[in-house]
Amino acid sequence: MVLSRLTLIFILYFLSVSSATNPPPPDAAVCIVGAGIGGSSLAHFLRLYSTPDVDFHIRIFERNGVVGGRTATKIVSVANSVLMVLRYGFSLLKMNTFVQETVGNFLKYYESHESRPIFESVEEMLKWAGLYNLTTTTLGFKLADIGLSPLLINELVTVITRINYGQSVAISGLAGAVSLAGSDEGLWSIEGGNWQMASGLINHSNVALHLHEEIESISFVERYYELNSTKGKSYKCDIAVVATPLDEVKIQFTPQVSIPKRSLQHTYATFIRGLLNPEYFGLDSVSKIPELVGTIEHPDLSFSSISVLKQYDEKDMAYKVFSRKPMSDELLDSIFSLRKETIQINWGAYPHYKAPEVFAPFILDDRHLYYVNAFENAASTMETSAVAAENIARLILSRFFGQPPFSSSRSESNSDEGTLRVD
Numbered sequence: 389m390v391l392s393r394l395t396l397i398f399i400l401y402f403l404s405v406s407s408a409t410n411p412p413p414p415d416a417a418v419c420i421v422g423a424g425i426g427g428s429s430l431a432h433f434l435r436l437y438s439t440p441d442v443d444f445h446i447r448i449f450e451r452n453g454v455v456g457g458r459t460a461t462k463i464v465s466v467a468n469s470v471l472m473v474l475r476y477g478f479s480l481l482k483m484n485t486f487v488q489e490t491v492g493n494f495l496k497y498y499e500s501h502e503s504r505p506i507f508e509s510v511e512e513m514l515k516w517a518g519l520y521n522l523t524t525t526t527l528g529f530k531l532a533d534i535g536l537s538p539l540l541i542n543e544l545v546t547v548i549t550r551i552n553y554g555q556s557v558a559i560s561g562l563a564g565a566v567s568l569a570g571s572d573e574g575l576w577s578i579e580g581g582n583w584q585m586a587s588g589l590i591n592h593s594n595v596a597l598h599l600h601e602e603i604e605s606i607s608f609v610e611r612y613y614e615l616n617s618t619k620g621k622s623y624k625c626d627i628a629v630v631a632t633p634l635d636e637v638k639i640q641f642t643p644q645v646s647i648p649k650r651s652l653q654h655t656y657a658t659f660i661r662g663l664l665n666p667e668y669f670g671l672d673s674v675s676k677i678p679e680l681v682g683t684i685e686h687p688d689l690s691f692s693s694i695s696v697l698k699q700y701d702e703k704d705m706a707y708k709v710f711s712r713k714p715m716s717d718e719l720l721d722s723i724f725s726l727r728k729e730t731i732q733i734n735w736g737a738y739p740h741y742k743a744p745e746v747f748a749p750f751i752l753d754d755r756h757l758y759y760v761n762a763f764e765n766a767a768s769t770m771e772t773s774a775v776a777a778e779n780i781a782r783l784i785l786s787r788f789f790g791q792p793p794f795s796s797s798r799s800e801s802n803s804d805e806g807t808l809r810v811d
């Protein structure tokens with residue numbers, strides 16, 4: 389899991405200016421389902437932007453025993469090299485220009501929140517930044533249209549989209565541009581794990597965190613949302629926010645909500661301690677196998693990437709294999725000459741992207757039921773989750789309290805929140 393420098397600046401800046409000193413009695417109860425980067429960022433931005441005359445009691449429900457959600461992983465970036473320039477020539481330059489332009493548009497979300505609109509839908513949010521059109525066409529088509537060579541599209545670009553999203557260049561142009569941006573240099577991760585970002589945001593946001601508590605149903609009863617959990621408990625909330633993809637989560641909504649069907653791309657991450665078999669790669673020694681092996685689209689290729697996680701000594705390494713299907717023992721035994729330990733994780737990792745994309749609403753009913761991960765059909769990263777959560781926070785403040793979007797009256801004082809609160 390890597391973060392762009394901007395994600396870090398964005399979140400560290402807001403952490404440094406946020407506060408939650410002795411809040412007055414709560415005016416409203418906000419319940420957030422999911423303690424990933426989306427849910428934790430939402431809590432943070434609600435605290436950051438709310439004026440002293442409004443206050444929230446915020447609960448975050450997390451079915452797991454830890455916060456951070458899908459941030460508990462790490463990928464390797466693909467840096468440019470002289471060899472690549474020789475192979476792909478000017479096409480590489482065109483690709484970089486495309487990525488830089490898209491990133492430039494995305495940076496509009498970092499403009500001051502005083503001048504930035506609050507968006508009621510994903511489409512509106514993307515159109516404002518000039519990103520919407522990229523969701524109506526595939527990456528492959530877009531890159532061919534701007535003159536990239538088929539060689540570059542079918543090799544390097546495909547390798548990158550397979551590593552980052554487990555998918556081909558048939559993903560949308562926007563998800564593809566984000567994927568390409570995420571393979572560049574200048575990416576960051578937090579030592580000890582990126583989950584610490586979610587935990588830091590929660591720590592600074594005066595939140596009642598309910599770990600090991602899965603929400604089974606959300607019902608609108610009279611004036612409130614009633615959330616029922618697997619612990620047999622029931623919570624009344626004025627505002628309910630879903631901060632997890634709804635595609636494979638079984639939350640019962642009453643009345644029912646309507647969102648477009650979306651399937652998730654499953655990525656199997658297989659962690660292996662042992663040694664790769666050079667013969668499988670047509671090489672005569674392990675040392676000749678690169679630290680990151682990416683693959684193109686080919687029916688005979690059974691994995692998307694293999695990367696070295698750690699080298700204990702010359703004959704003892706830790707690797708991570710990404711694949712679209714589970715890796716059988718037989719297959720692993722042909723790729724590895726030695727396997728001491730094997731762990732396989734099946735991730736419902738990110739949306740299965742297509743073009744044109746169809747987006748779920750940010751507001752799931754006509755009241756105060758919100759969905760942060762509607763934005764994930766644009767792209768799935770920590771940064772996009774945080775940016776979507778920031779918009780939802782402002783949407784809640786303006787729709788529930790009629791608060792203008794430009795208030796940040798708390799931004800000058802310091803936080804006195806220290807430890808993670810667990811109910």
Ligand SMILES: Cc1cc2nc3c(=O)[nH]c(=O)nc-3n(C[C@H](O)[C@H](O)[C@H](O)COP(=O)(O)OP(=O)(O)OC[C@H]3O[C@@H](n4cnc5c(N)ncnc54)[C@H](O)[C@@H]3O)c2cc1C
Pocket residue numbers: 389390391421422423424425426427449450451452455456457458459461462463570601602603604631632633637639655657735736737738761768769770771773
């Ligand atoms: C293999 C892989 C590699 C990735 N690499 C990168 C990368 O390098 N850089 C990058 O920026 N992004 C990367 N991503 C994407 C990034 O991890 C996600 O986009 C981001 O973490 C999503 O955050 P989220 O908070 O929206 O959702 P999640 O992280 O999925 O958080 C949702 C949380 O809700 C909880 N939950 C679900 N249902 C319930 C329920 N009913 N009740 C209570 N709790 C519930 C879940 O347990 C989870 O903790 C990667 C993703 C994967 C899977």
